[in-house]
Amino acid sequence: MIPKIPYIVAGDLAYGGKLHNLLAGSIFGGKTVLQGYCLVNCNNVKLLSRNNCIGSIDAELYYIEPDIITLIDKYFSGLATVKRTVTIEHDDVVINAEVHEALDYCETVRDTGNWIRLLLVLPPLLPPPTSPLSTYLAELFNYKPCNNKTAYCKAIGATSEAIVADIYINKIVLREWLKANNLALIEGIAYFKIHGMREIVLLVHVPVKPF
Structure with missing residues (x-):
């Protein structure tokens, strides 16, 4: 069995977002909080960023197949993004997960989702x-x-x-x-x-x- 990759999303990749279909077939692993991150709008795409971000933001953990990561890499190839590994600590358990971040200093978006x-x-x-x-x-x-x-x-x-x-x-x-x-x-x-x-x-x- 091919190991599934832990992957963190927010904004347009999160559930209900316009890009969530890219995660089709993945397993939802729960909600987490990312410290030092915020949402930004880059070319009408809402992505996670660490540029000038203070505080924290709710994010979603998914377990996805490697080919889905490849698909997302291709989708973001025209945007200034980078894929990083972030560490999540949840009830004393540590998970290393992948995340796509915006590199440009884009417009910060207030997370007002209800x-x-x-x-x-x-x-x-x-x-x-x-x-x-x-x-x-x-x-x-x-x-x-x-x-x-x-x-x-x-x-x-x-x-x-x-x-x-x-x-x-x-x-x-x-x-x-x-x-x-x-x-x-x-x-x-x-x-x-x-x-x-x-x-x-x-x-x-x-x-x-x-x-």
């Missing part, structure tokens, strides 16, 4: 806040269902099978769902097997009771 895509771990007895795009059966680390099975509790060293929902949701709706169920979201790690042979890291968000 929608977010993430991998939500579903408590056994709590319905999801929206219909999932898909679901995975995954192995969740360091959490287990709480006694009432409507939230997860921290359990260092524990593993449990969990349903992970790939959701695309309005941020306000997500906040209202969390508030109505007295929950908070914590970053976590789960593992997903491809064809029962190979595991990939999923960057999940775990609903827990506030401390």
